[in-house]
Amino acid sequence: MSGRRTTRLTPDQRREQLVGIGLEMLADRSLDELSTDEVARRAGISRGLLFHYFDSKRDFYRAVVRAECDRFTAATEPDGSLEPVAWMRAFIAGFVAYVLEHRQVYLALVRGAAGSHPAVTDIVGTTRETVARRVHDGRRRLGMPDAPQAELATRAWMAFAEEAVTTWPVERPGAREELCAFIESSLVNLLGLLDRPQVLTPR
Template sequence: MAGTRRTRMSPDERRQQLVALGVAALADRPLEAVTVEDLAAQAGVSPGLVHYYFGSRQGLHSAIVRTARDAMLHATAPRPELPPRERLRDTLARFVEFVRDHDATFYSLVRGAASGDEEVRATVQHARDVLAGHLRDAFEEIGVARTPLLEVALHAWISFAEHALVEAAADPAVAPDELTDFLERSAIGVLDALRPRPRP
C-alpha cells in the first residue's frame, strides 16, 4: 500500500503554519512552554527546520507574539467613521469580545511584558503604544490637549485595563456589557483626573 503523500509547502506557507500552531498553543500553555520540538512534531517536520526558519526558540516566540499582537490590534482597530465617544465604546466592546474569545492568548501577551526576551517585551510595548494612541486620538477630538501628563495617564490606564480584562475573562459572572461600561467609565475618568482642581 502506498504511503500517504505529505503536502509540500512553500517556505512562507511552512513558516506561517508553524507560527499559527504556536499561536494556537497559547490557548493551553504559556509562551515559555511552547517548544520548538512540540511545534515541529505537530507540523511533521524536524526541529532543525524550525530553527532554520526562526533562528532560535526566542525567534520563534517573537514571531508568535507578533502574530498574536497583530490579530488583537486588527480585531480592536477603531472605526474612524464613528464619533469619538461612540468610537471609544465600540473599540472597548470589541476588546472585551476579543479577550473573552482568546483569553489565554491575551494573557500570554500581557505576561510577555515581563519576558526576559527584549524583542518580546518590545512587541508587547508596541501594542500598548498603539492602544494608547487610539485613546489619545479620541480624547483630542473632544478637545483634550496633548500633554506629558496625558501620556502618563493613557499608559497607566492601559495597564489598568489589561488587569481588569484578565480578571474578568476568568469570571463568567461579569457580563461583557458590564465590563465594557466599567472600562468606558474608567477611561472617561482619566479625563476628569487630568482637569486641574481649584486650590482652596
C-alpha cells in the same frame, strides 16, 4: 520515503502554519514552555526543518509574539469614519472582546511572564505604545483637553482596564455589556480627572 502523503506548502504558508501552532499552544502555557520540538511534531515536520524557516528558537518566539500582537492591534482599531463617541466605544468593545477571547495568551504575553521575556520585550512594548496612542487619539477625538500627564494616565487606565477585563465575571447574561459600560465609565472618570483633580472628603 514513507507512503504518507505530505502537503506541499510554500515557505510563507509553512511559516504561517508553524506560527499558528505556536499561538494555539500559547493558550495554555508560557513562552518558556513553548517547545519547538512539539511545534514541529504537530506540524508533522522535523525539528531541523522548523529551523529552516526560523533562524533560532528566539526567532520563532518573536514571530509568534508578533502575530499575537498584530491580532491585538487589529482587534482594537475602530473604523476611522465613526463619530468620536462611537469610535471610542468600538475601541473599548474591541479591547474587551480580544482580552476575553484570548485571556490566557493575553496574560502570558502582554502582561505576565513573557511580557518581560527578553526575546520579545520590544515587540510587546511597541504594541502597548500603539494601543496607548489609540486611546490618546480617542481622547483628542472626544475633545478632552491635553494635560501634561495625559500619556501616563492613559497607560495607567490601560492597566486598570486589563485588570477589570481579566477578573470580571462574564458568565452571567448581560455581563459583557456591563463590563464595557464599566470600562467606559472609568475612561470618562480617569482621563477626565486630569483637568479636574478631586480630593478625598469624609461623607
